[in-house]
Amino acid sequence: MNALTPQNVYRAQWTYVTPPGYRDEIFEQPFFWQLVANGQLYRDLPIQLDDDADFIIRKIEFDGTPGGGGSSLVRFRDAFGNPLTTGYDNNGFLLPNGLILAMGFLGALSLPLESEIWCPAGSVLLVDLQPSTNGTISGLTIPLGAPPAFVALLSTFVGTAGNGRSIHVVAPVLPLQPLTVTVIGLAVTVSLATDGAAVVTSTVNDVIAAINGTPAAAALMSASLDFGSGATIATAFGPSAFPLADNGFSTVFGGTLIGVKRFRECA
Amino acid sequence: MYARHHDYYLPLPTIPVNGLQGVQLLLDNDAPFALRNVRKWQRLGVPGVGSVPWRFKLPTGMDQSSDFRFPFDGFGDGLVIRPNAIYPPNGAIVVDVNNTLGAPITGASLLFRGCKLYRDGVVAAPTYPAHCSLLPMAYEVPVMLQPTDTVRNIQLAVRSNADFVVRSMVARPFTLLVDGQPVPPAALVGYYSNLLIQLKDQDQRPYSNLPIPIDNLVGNSAGLSGWPSVTEPGLLVSEIYVPRSKALYFDLFRTDLGEAGGRPINLRVQFQGVGVFQR
Numbered sequence: 001m002n003a004l005t006p007q008n009v010y011r012a013q014w015t016y017v018t019p020p021g022y023r024d025e026i027f028e029q030p031f032f033w034q035l036v037a038n039g040q041l042y043r044d045l046p047i048q049l050d051d052d053a054d055f056i057i058r059k060i061e062f063d064g065t066p067g068g069g070g071s072s073l074v075r076f077r078d079a080f081g082n083p084l085t086t087g088y089d090n091n092g093f094l095l096p097n098g099l100i101l102a103m104g105f106l107g108a109l110s111l112p113l114e115s116e117i118w119c120p121a122g123s124v125l126l127v128d129l130q131p132s133t134n135g136t137i138s139g140l141t142i143p144l145g146a147p148p149a150f151v152a153l154l155s156t157f158v159g160t161a162g163n164g165r166s167i168h169v170v171a172p173v174l175p176l177q178p179l180t181v182t183v184i185g186l187a188v189t190v191s192l193a194t195d196g197a198a199v200v201t202s203t204v205n206d207v208i209a210a211i212n213g214t215p216a217a218a219a220l221m222s223a224s225l226d227f228g229s230g231a232t233i234a235t236a237f238g239p240s241a242f243p244l245a246d247n248g249f250s251t252v253f254g255g256t257l258i259g260v261k262r263f264r265e266c267a
Numbered sequence: 268m269y270a271r272h273h274d275y276y277l278p279l280p281t282i283p284v285n286g287l288q289g290v291q292l293l294l295d296n297d298a299p300f301a302l303r304n305v306r307k308w309q310r311l312g313v314p315g316v317g318s319v320p321w322r323f324k325l326p327t328g329m330d331q332s333s334d335f336r337f338p339f340d341g342f343g344d345g346l347v348i349r350p351n352a353i354y355p356p357n358g359a360i361v362v363d364v365n366n367t368l369g370a371p372i373t374g375a376s377l378l379f380r381g382c383k384l385y386r387d388g389v390v391a392a393p394t395y396p397a398h399c400s401l402l403p404m405a406y407e408v409p410v411m412l413q414p415t416d417t418v419r420n421i422q423l424a425v426r427s428n429a430d431f432v433v434r435s436m437v438a439r440p441f442t443l444l445v446d447g448q449p450v451p452p453a454a455l456v457g458y459y460s461n462l463l464i465q466l467k468d469q470d471q472r473p474y475s476n477l478p479i480p481i482d483n484l485v486g487n488s489a490g491l492s493g494w495p496s497v498t499e500p501g502l503l504v505s506e507i508y509v510p511r512s513k514a515l516y517f518d519l520f521r522t523d524l525g526e527a528g529g530r531p532i533n534l535r536v537q538f539q540g541v542g543v544f545q546r
Contacts, residue, residue, distance in 0.1 A: 084402065
């Protein structure tokens, strides 16, 4: 009878038995790589295991969100090249799913592995890692209206490639003006619509739609309602330049393999 | 006998100041239900979190508790029911809920997790081959969701080289950002507040009576959704065995109106478990 046929084989680690003639000692193998987190794919990052004994991995802890930046996609292979992650949609890349930032770093693989992974002495595990940039996206959140609704403006490119944008929302003094969007270089100017008494009639939603619906402006920035009512009548703002963004920088990714070294007992 | 993971979700009506007595959760007629875990849930932003003590009746009709449970109990990993309470087909779980807020409470619910117990042969019950090798395995399915969105029949397609046994799940919004590349639509830090999931097997047979708040099934290591914020992968009990080249399906229902700022999210739903390689 197959011992695995009982339906649930998820079991506590202490139920694993050391084979006769061997001695298990708990062992942890830290690993780390210094990488620039810029969205680049890093292939075949090695984890070299000791050559004094076979290593039985029972848990992998992985810090996929170092330095407070973005997270990473990761793909692990065991000592024989077998992938531990797979899928048709993503070539086996998955999130290690750590808690964000300072709350700690429990990963998707940071739970007991069932089954344990046997690695011969001196073998190498390979990891593919694609960290999201820990740089920034240039953007600005602007208040429009009274009480204000807040519009989030975001550059259309990540990092320094998206720098240089600015926004200016103008309330015309003339009556019967249409809502218009003009773009000169990297500067976007929104001129609000007015009625016959020169009172502004454009809402925050109108401004958002105008920016997103004007190809030249949409090529520079995206607009969305961040907080408040989009039906609020918009008011003038700016001109104001977006803060400068940075590209990703070098940081340390790593974790720990946790398991046992299996030593052969002397006869 | 085959034990199949099942969740019964009970959205509660508005709980008046003097509570609710005798709320019935009607169970399906296809199999007995072994109750193993009970947890409480409430929609983010609604007052009354932690003010809904509850208790329910066991199959014998006896109350599971001599009094209402402490209001904060039942969040997170919930109450483990051991030994399991086995309800008959077509039975009902009767629930009493109290209200310690002093005002009506809306948006509260209870989740009863366990297994349906089928006689052999009633439903498909794939299992491990007589000789096999096991390797830890994880699949991940990315899904783009708008603030108000329904996406049905999302497929987890298992590869042809090995069966896959699902033992736990996690889900988290994530968008990969690459320096110098266009900003994807879901780039702003996004989260969900009201996201429901319904898991289904190859034959579209659901693992729950209703779509359930996703954190109750998958856990959420991002911790950014509404209460409760489960920080460990959600365990499926019992595990779900998916033969090679077969599939699981799931539906997602998102209704984040103002809470998430109206942002789309790229949700990555991860299935964790073990690959079964036939020898």
